Amino acid sequence: MVELQTVGDLVLLIDSHAHLDSPRYADDREAMLRRAFEAGVGAVLAIGIGEGPAEMHQALEICREFNGRTDGDGLPRGKARLPRLFASAGIYPHTTTEADDAALEKLDGLLAEPEVIACGEIGLDYYHEGAPHDVQRAGLIRQLEIAAARKRPILIHCRPKDGATDAWDDLFVVLDKHWRRTGLGGVMHCFGGGWDEARRSLDLGFLISFAGNLTYSKAQGLRDVAEQVPIDSLLVETDAPWLAPAPDRGKRNEPAFVARTAGVLAGVKGVTVEEIAAATTKNFSRLFRLGPIVGN
């Protein structure tokens, strides 16, 4: 079912997490996607959280706008000029204050769409001030129920307070009780935990996705964790427009830059970037039960 994704000899990367609906791409979204394809990115998972549930559908709209748009009908798949796009939908931890029945019904409807392959990013964020922790947990649990019924893997955002593991501890309690039994798995997006959190995530059958912060000079601890994660449990992502990899830290990020994170990850794992591309694409396809993905 899962095949290695190639265009010619090039193994394509998948950016497993990008906010393509960001207004920061309003002026150059198509050019940005072309740059991604030229950089070897064969697919992008567009994250559907917007600024809140009212904008949860935007990633799906972008998928539909660009998928199938080629330079002409009937082009061989390998000649597609844009990455294939997938979407997610979810209510971000700090907007769970808006997770009322209408928002959850909207989420359920979006997860029924074939392009919407994941529920997320959802989770717990105790780092920033925002939604009370009990509201975040309740919002997470309700979304887990919806994702389970729609059989969609989840994309988890988890950020504890500095120097603490509070959000992780609460997250694993929730996932053990409400998610493990589904067997659907998910992704620890923009992983920033230590080895203990990585190990517990792997035990839940999750993939661990590394973002541009893996490339930062002070991130040796994170690289040490990445070194220990089995290659068949890895993904790479940009979290664009945020978290641009070195040397563009602080600038606008975009899916093309995922190649740099993949390069650093290859160095950490002692493999080639082609091997990282092949493994992460295979892992993504396995989690989301996808067939061959080549471009748009």
Ligand SMILES: [Zn+2]
């Ligand atoms: Zn994100």
